[in-house]
Amino acid sequence: MQPVQQGANQRRFSCAQITLQPDHRSRLQARAQRFAEGARGSLVGKIEKDGTIGAMHNQNSSRKGAELARAIKARGHDLGFSAVGIARAQIGIAGERLRQWLAMGCHGSMDYMARHADLRCNPQALLPGTLTVVSAALDYKPAAADPESVLADGTLAYISRYALGRDYHKTVRQRLQKLAGAIEELAGPFGYRVFSDSAPVMEVEFARQAGLGWRGKHTLLLSRQGSWRFLGDIYTNLPLPPDEPTSQHCGQCEACLTACPTAAITAPYRVDARRCISYLTIEHDGPIPEPLRPFIGNRIYGCDDCQLCCPWNRFASLGDPDFAPRNGLDALPLAELFAWQEDVFSLRLAGSPIRRIGHRRWLRNIAVALGNGPATEESRRALALRTDYPDTMVREHVVWALARLEARAKRPT
Numbered sequence: 001m002q003p004v005q006q007g008a009n010q011r012r013f014s015c016a017q018i019t020l021q022p023d024h025r026s027r028l029q030a031r032a033q034r035f036a037e038g039a040r041g042s043l044v045g046k047i048e049k050d051g052t053i054g055a056m057h058n059q060n061s062s063r064k065g066a067e068l069a070r071a072i073k074a075r076g077h078d079l080g081f082s083a084v085g086i087a088r089a090q091i092g093i094a095g096e097r098l099r100q101w102l103a104m105g106c107h108g109s110m111d112y113m114a115r116h117a118d119l120r121c122n123p124q125a126l127l128p129g130t131l132t133v134v135s136a137a138l139d140y141k142p143a144a145a146d147p148e149s150v151l152a153d154g155t156l157a158y159i160s161r162y163a164l165g166r167d168y169h170k171t172v173r174q175r176l177q178k179l180a181g182a183i184e185e186l187a188g189p190f191g192y193r194v195f196s197d198s199a200p201v202m203e204v205e206f207a208r209q210a211g212l213g214w215r216g217k218h219t220l221l222l223s224r225q226g227s228w229r230f231l232g233d234i235y236t237n238l239p240l241p242p243d244e245p246t247s248q249h250c251g252q253c254e255a256c257l258t259a260c261p262t263a264a265i266t267a268p269y270r271v272d273a274r275r276c277i278s279y280l281t282i283e284h285d286g287p288i289p290e291p292l293r294p295f296i297g298n299r300i301y302g303c304d305d306c307q308l309c310c311p312w313n314r315f316a317s318l319g320d321p322d323f324a325p326r327n328g329l330d331a332l333p334l335a336e337l338f339a340w341q342e343d344v345f346s347l348r349l350a351g352s353p354i355r356r357i358g359h360r361r362w363l364r365n366i367a368v369a370l371g372n373g374p375a376t377e378e379s380r381r382a383l384a385l386r387t388d389y390p391d392t393m394v395r396e397h398v399v400w401a402l403a404r405l406e407a408r409a410k411r412p413t
C-alpha cells in the first residue's frame, strides 16, 4: 500500500548496491555467498548466471539448514509473529501475473507499482546476493466496536481494522529487525534487509510460497486462522531450505466477490484497484469517481468487506496489542471527525497509518461518507461549514454531499 521507501535497516548491503553494474554485483554475490558459507560451515546456496537460485548440495548442509530454519521460526514466534516460513527468492509465475495486472491498468494511479515492477519481480535486483526470503505474519484483529454495527450506522465513520491502532509499517519492521538480530545470534553475521510494505517486494506471493497460507480469491493471504494479518519479509543471503506451500481452502466459496461493495474483485484472484475502496480512500489523490461514491457508504479509510464476510475469519484470534484502537477511532461520529482542523488531525493521528493520507484526503473521504448518510441537521451543518474550504477537490466533494442530502431530504418517506 505504499510507494517504495529504501529502509535504513539493512546490514552489509547498502542502498547503492541496487544500481550496481553486473561485475560489481557478481563480486557482491560472491561475498554474500562467502558470508553464508563461512557462518554456517557447509551450508551452500548459489545464484546462477540467469539469476535463478541453485539447489543446496550436500546432506550435511541440508540438516544444518533445517535446524537453523526451525530455530528461526521458534524465535519468530517468541517475538509475537503468528507464522514464519521460508521461501526461495524467486517469484515464478507471479511476475507474469503482475505484468498482466499492470497492463490492464488495474493499478490506477499507483505509478510506483509499474515503475518498480522489475525490482518487485527480481529480489536479486533489489538486494544483490539474496537467496532466501523469511516471510512472517503479525496478527492485527483488534478488540474494537462491532464492524457490522458501525457499517450499518450512517452517522458513524468506519475505519479499516488494520488502521485503528499503531502504524503497522513501524511495528512489523521493528519486529523483523529483532528477528534478524536473533538470526545473527544463531548463524553469525549475514546479509539481509527487512521489509513490510516498504519496498517493491511480492509479500503475499512469498508468504504463500513459505507455507503461511493460501491466496484467497480476494487476493490476500488467507490461512486457517483467517486473513487479519500483516506480512513482512527478510531478504537474506542465507541458503535456508524452503517450506512447502499449503493447499487452497476457498473451495466453491465466492463470498468476497459478492460482498465487495464496488465489484472491485473482477474475477477470483484479481482486484481492480481503481474500483477498490481501499485504493479510492487511501492511495488515490484526486477526486473519487462520482459513480463509485454512493457505494463507499461510511468507509472513510480502507475497507474490510472482503474479509468480514470470509468464513475463515471466524477462526481469527485477537491481534498484537499495538493495533488496539486509539482515540476511540473504531466508532466516532462522521460530523465530529469532519470538524477536525489540520493541527487536530495531525495530533490525534500521530503514529497512525491514517496520517499518511493527509488532511485533504481525510476531508474528501468524510464528505463522501456524510453524503451517503442520513440527512440530519448535524451532517448538513458539518458540511455547510466546509463549503468555502480553500481546496477545490474538497469543496467539490462537499457540494456533492450536500446535494445528495438535499435530494434525500426531499424524497417522500
Ligand code: B12
Residues within 6 Å of the ligand: 001, 002, 093, 094, 095, 097, 098, 101, 102, 110, 113, 160, 161, 162, 196, 197, 198, 199, 200, 201, 202, 203, 204, 205, 215, 218, 219, 220, 221, 222, 227, 228, 229, 230, 231, 232, 268, 269, 270, 271, 273, 276, 277, 278, 279, 283, 301, 302, 303, 304, 306
Ligand atoms: C498494491 C497493494 C494494494 C492495492 C492493490 C491490491 C491488490 N490486490 O493488488 C490496494 C490499494 C487496492 C490494496 C488494498 C488492500 N490491501 Co494492500 N497491498 C498492496 C501491496 C503494496 C502490493 C500488492 C501487489 O503486489 N499487487 C499487485 C497484484 C498483481 O497482486 P495481487 O492482487 O496480489 O495478484 C496476484 C494474484 O492475485 C495472482 N493471481 C492472479 N491470477 C491468479 C489465479 C490463480 C489461480 C492464483 C492462485 C493466483 C492468481 O497473481 C498476482 C501476482 O501474484 C501489498 C504489499 C506488498 N509489498 O506486497 C499490500 C498488501 C497486499 N495489502 C494488504 C492489506 C491489509 C490490504 C487491505 C486489506 C487494506 C484495507 N483494509 O483497506 C486492502 C485489501 C484489498 C484486496 N482485496 O486486495 C496486506 C495484505 C495482508 C494479507 N493478509 O494478505 C499487504 C500484504 C500489506 C502488508 N504488508 O501486510 N493493497
Ligand code: SF4
Residues within 6 Å of the ligand: 218, 259, 260, 261, 262, 263, 264, 265, 271, 275, 276, 277, 278, 302, 303, 304, 305, 306, 307
Ligand atoms: S477492500 Fe473492499 S472494495 Fe476493496 S476488494 Fe475488498 S471488499 Fe472490495
Ligand code: SF4
Residues within 6 Å of the ligand: 216, 217, 218, 222, 249, 250, 253, 254, 255, 256, 257, 306, 309, 310, 311, 312
Ligand atoms: S470469502 Fe470465500 S472465496 Fe473469498 S477468500 Fe474467503 S474463503 Fe476464499
